[in-house]
Every structure is written in C-alpha cells, then in structure tokens.
Amino acid sequence: MNRTDALIELDQVTKSFGAFQVLKGISLAVKDGEAVCIIGPSGSGKSTILRCINGLIPINSGSIRVGTHEVHKMKTEKEMRPLRHQVSMVFQQYNLFPHRTALQNVMMAPVQVLGHDRREVEARARRLLAKVRLSEKADAYPGQLSGGQQQRVAIARALAMEPQVILFDEVTAALDPETVKEVLTAIRELVDEGLTCILVTHEMKFAREVADRVCFTDHGRIVESGPPAQIFDAPQDPRTREFLGQVL
Amino acid sequence: MALIATYAGKKRTVQLGIALALAAWVCLDAMGSGGEGWARVWARLPILLTGNASGWPLSGGFALNVFLSLCAMAVAALLGTVLGFGMLAKNRLLRVPCFFVMNFLRNSPWLVLLFAMLYIIPFNVRLFGVSIAIPAFVKAVIGLALPTAANFAEIIRGAVQSVHSGQWEAARALGYMPMSIYGRIILPQALRRMIPGWMNLYALLMIATSLATVTGIQDVITTLNTLLAMENERVIVYFYITALFLFFAFCYPLALLARRMEQSVKGDSL
Numbered sequence: 443m444n445r446t447d448a449l450i451e452l453d454q455v456t457k458s459f460g461a462f463q464v465l466k467g468i469s470l471a472v473k474d475g476e477a478v479c480i481i482g483p484s485g486s487g488k489s490t491i492l493r494c495i496n497g498l499i500p501i502n503s504g505s506i507r508v509g510t511h512e513v514h515k516m517k518t519e520k521e522m523r524p525l526r527h528q529v530s531m532v533f534q535q536y537n538l539f540p541h542r543t544a545l546q547n548v549m550m551a552p553v554q555v556l557g558h559d560r561r562e563v564e565a566r567a568r569r570l571l572a573k574v575r576l577s578e579k580a581d582a583y584p585g586q587l588s589g590g591q592q593q594r595v596a597i598a599r600a601l602a603m604e605p606q607v608i609l610f611d612e613v614t615a616a617l618d619p620e621t622v623k624e625v626l627t628a629i630r631e632l633v634d635e636g637l638t639c640i641l642v643t644h645e646m647k648f649a650r651e652v653a654d655r656v657c658f659t660d661h662g663r664i665v666e667s668g669p670p671a672q673i674f675d676a677p678q679d680p681r682t683r684e685f686l687g688q689v690l
Numbered sequence: 691m692a693l694i695a696t697y698a699g700k701k702r703t704v705q706l707g708i709a710l711a712l713a714a715w716v717c718l719d720a721m722g723s724g725g726e727g728w729a730r731v732w733a734r735l736p737i738l739l740t741g742n743a744s745g746w747p748l749s750g751g752f753a754l755n756v757f758l759s760l761c762a763m764a765v766a767a768l769l770g771t772v773l774g775f776g777m778l779a780k781n782r783l784l785r786v787p788c789f790f791v792m793n794f795l796r797n798s799p800w801l802v803l804l805f806a807m808l809y810i811i812p813f814n815v816r817l818f819g820v821s822i823a824i825p826a827f828v829k830a831v832i833g834l835a836l837p838t839a840a841n842f843a844e845i846i847r848g849a850v851q852s853v854h855s856g857q858w859e860a861a862r863a864l865g866y867m868p869m870s871i872y873g874r875i876i877l878p879q880a881l882r883r884m885i886p887g888w889m890n891l892y893a894l895l896m897i898a899t900s901l902a903t904v905t906g907i908q909d910v911i912t913t914l915n916t917l918l919a920m921e922n923e924r925v926i927v928y929f930y931i932t933a934l935f936l937f938f939a940f941c942y943p944l945a946l947l948a949r950r951m952e953q954s955v956k957g958d959s960l
Binding site: 496498519520522523526527530531533535537538539540541550551554555556599603 | 856862882
C-alpha cells in the first residue's frame with residue numbers, strides 16, 4: 443500500500459511500561475474506510491496500540507500520524523483535542539458515565555467538548571440510539587442496562603463525536619455470548635457504511651467476516667498481516683499457526 | 691420463626707434484646723433506689739442541655755457542644771477540601787507536603803492537638819495596633835478542626851480515587867480536559883461516596899467535642915463537673931449516664947443514616 447494515502451500511519455512505534463517493553467516497533471498503515479482487526483494472545487500489546495493511536499498513552503519512540511495530526515509530537519490534552527474529535531474509542535468495560543442517562547452519555551461530549559448546539563446534538567443522539575436499537579432506553583441509567591445495551595450506548599457515544607475513525611478495544615470480551623451478537627451487529631453496520639475501524643478482538647469468526655485486513659500481534663510486534671482469508675486459512679508464521687490452532 | 695430465620699433477623703433480635711434489657715434495668719432501678727438520682731438529673735437537665743438553669747437563652751451545655759461541632763466541621767470542610775485536592779495534585783511540590791500534613795494530623799491524638807492549640811495559639815493577638823483576645827472557644831474549634839480536616843481530606847482522596855480509572859480514560863478519549871473531567875465526571879460520582887464518610891466523621895467529631903472541656907469552655911462536660919461538686923456522690927453515675935445518652939441520641943441517628951447511604955452507593959450502582 444502506498445503509505446502517504448493512509449489515514450493512520452504508525453512507524454516503528456515502541457512503548458515500555460517500566461522495564462517491560464510492550465511495543466517493540468509497530469508499523470501499521472490504515473486506509474480511509476478500512477476495517478482492520480488486531481488479534482493475538484493476551485499481553486501482546488493489542489490494546490496498547492489502540493491507546494497510542496488516540497494519544498491516551500504516550501509512546502517512547504517512532505511516529506504516529508492520524509490524518510494531519512502528528513500524535514507523537516502532542517504533549518498536552520489540549521493539543522490532542524482535535525485528534526480526539528477525529529478518533530473515538532469504545533472500551534471493553536463500556537466506561538459509560540454512571541451518573542448520566544444513556545441519552546446524556548451520548549450528548550455530553552459533543553455539547554461540552556465540541557460546543558455543538560444542544561438541540562442539534564439531541565436529535566443526533568436520538569438518531570444514534572435508534573441506530574443501535576436502544577431508543578426506548580434513552581432515559582435509563584447505565585446501571586439499569588445490560589452489558590450489551592451499555593456497550594451499544596458506548597458505541598452511540600463514540601459515534602456522536604462524528605469521528606473519522608473508531609477504535610474498538612475488545613468490546614465484546616466482557617459480554618455473555620448472547621449479547622455479543624447484538625454488539626457485533628452494530629459494529630458490522632458501521633464497517634459496512636465505510637467508517638474506518640480498528641478492532642482488537644478475540645472473536646475470530648467476526649474478524650474474518652468484517653475485516654479488510656487482519657494483523658496478528660505477538661510480544662509487541664506485528665508478526666503477520668493480510669486479508670482474513672490468508673491469515674485464517676493459510677497463516678505463514680508458525681506463531682500465528684499456533685495461536686489460531688488454540689483459539690479456532 | 692420467620693423473624694430470626696436470617697442472619698440480619700437474628701442480629702436485630704439480639705440488638706432489640708439488649709436495648710430492652712437495658713431499659714428494663716433502668717426502669718427497675720428508677721423504681722427502687724435510683725428514683726432519687728433521676729430526680730436530681732431531671733432538675734439539672736435544663737442546665738446540662740443549655741448551660742442555663744432556666745433553659746434559655748442558650749449559653750453552654752450540650753447546645754455548645756453541638757455549636758462547637760458545627761463550627762469545627764465547617765472549618766474542617768474548608769481546610770480538608772484544600773488538603774484533599776492538594777493530595778490529588780499532579781505536582782509533587784504540592785502533593786507531598788499535603789500528604790505530610792494530612793498524615794501528621796491524622797495520626798495525632800485529638801486531645802494532644804487540643805492541648806497543643808491551647809498553648810500554641812496566644813491569648814491575644816495584636817493586629818494593626820489593636821489587641822484582639824482569642825477566646826477558648828476559638829481554640830477548641832481549631833483544635834478539633836485540624837484532625838477532622840485531615841480525615842475529611844482522606845475521604846475526598848479515597849472517594850476520588852475509588853472512581854474507576856476507565857472513567858478517566860473514557861473522558862480523555864472524548865476530548866475532555868483534566869479540569870472538566872474532575873468537574874463533570876469524577877466529582878459528581880465521588881461526591882456520592884464522600885457524603886456517608888463525612889457524616890460518620892461528623893458523628894466522631896461530635897463525640898470528640900467532649901474533649902474540649904480541657905479548654906475550659908462551658909460545654910456539657912464542664913457543666914457536668916461543676917454540678918457534680920454540689921451533688922451527692924451516689925448520683926454521679928446517673929449524671930454520666932445522662933451525658934452518655936445525650937451524645938448517643940445525637941450521633942446514632944447520623945450513623946444509621948450514613949450507613950443507609952453507604953449501602954445505596956456501593957459499587958457502581960449510582
């Protein structure tokens with residue numbers, strides 16, 4: 443792929459937590475509209491990659507570019523504000539704000555951070571809640587919702603920022619098997635609409651279906667990447683084969 | 691029996707039994723030799739409660755303890771808030787001294803702090819050539835407010851840090867600045883966890899106001915001691931039981947309310 447037309451570009455990114463090096467030189471380019479799944483064993487640095495892309499975790503060396511933002515050069519939260527507008531994130535533990543209703547959760551950031559008009563945002567929020575099939579739960583607090591419902595609210599909240607990219611961090615890992623499906627359906631729709639998505643996931647079947655490209659990470663490196671058919675049916679690297687042999 | 695089938699039911703039965711036994715003992719005693727003692731207490735009750743034999747105006751006694759606890763709590767809230775947020779500050783130069791002060795105050799005996807304030811704070815201060823006397827009451831307020839402030843600050847710090855770190859992450863990912871993360875996301879959640887802690891602390895402070903007798907203010911304990919000098923030795927115990935009951939009656943409902951609120955803010959069920 444021609445690197446310059448990539449929307450997101452990571453080049454030789456390293457990151458250490460104390461003496462432990464989590465990322466040992468990650469290079470990755472994601473095109474606009476592409477859906478990339480990152481798979482790999484626990485502790486291989488998958489979630490850290492996502493957190494580096496939107497600047498939640500500062501990196502030690504290398505470079506990260508998202509659109510025109512050079513993430514590795516940003517130091518303060520204030521500098522990162524435009525980046526956060528462009529890149530949304532959905533978390534494994536949902537992380538909804540428990541003191542606000544579902545609708546307020548979706549509306550908060552666009553009104554308070556982006557300064558959008560409240561009425562316009564409310565219409566947008568209700569539209570997004572309808573999109574994730576939760577219109578009737580608009581006034582419920584997160585504590586009153588099931589895990590799957592909370593995660594769909596979290597997706598609506600991420601979408602309300604009108605981002606170009608959404609990062610999904612093991613969004614179904616905390617859910618029971620039945621509710622996984624409703625969340626995956628919501629994500630699949632976004633991918634089909636052409637939103638750029640980077641997904642860290644353990645749902646191999648889902649990765650195969652929605653991803654344009656799958657990256658396998660192990661010990662802080664991207665060991666192998668390619669179209670899902672290639673990764674899942676004809677993995678080249680022995681570590682990929684071993685991992686897939688265990689999970690499939 | 692359905693009443694004692696559960697653990698909670700058994701506990702309640704035992705508590706009720708103890709309370710009834712105590713009440714029965716007091717009643718029996720009052721019908722016998724204790725009647726005279728209670729009559730003395732009854733006669734002195736207005737002065738114990740208000741510091742005034744006629745019951746009005748309020749000039750001391752238990753009313754002064756209540757007033758003292760309210761003043762000390764107000765000062766402690768102010769000081770504790772500054773200290774609490776100091777301990778949460780990112781800047782080490784701010785955080786470390788705050789931790790030091792908090793630990794020092796929290797680990798000092800309240801009575802020692804009261805005595806210390808009694809001697810450290812001068813009787814008079816000269817301000818712009820005007821001599822202002824510092825009454826014992828002010829010293830008592832400051833002496834009690836210091837340890838309370840340290841505990842108040844710890845409650846703030848504990849509650850803020852008990853908010854799940856994912857909340858910070860989510861808020862940052864949505865583009866919130868650190869100050870508005872505190873104001874809009876962390877504090878609204880933490881505040882609900884602070885209130886029960888503060889109420890418990892206030893109940894503790896109220897109990898500790900009995901120590902303020904060392905400053906010489908006319909609180910319920912000082913009044914009690916003065917009265918006892920004129921009383922028969924055998925009725926002393928009735929007076930102390932009364933003082934005990936006054937504090938209990940004031941603090942126990944607060945503790946109950948705090949516990950109920952604690953239950954309702956447990957975990958993430960806000």
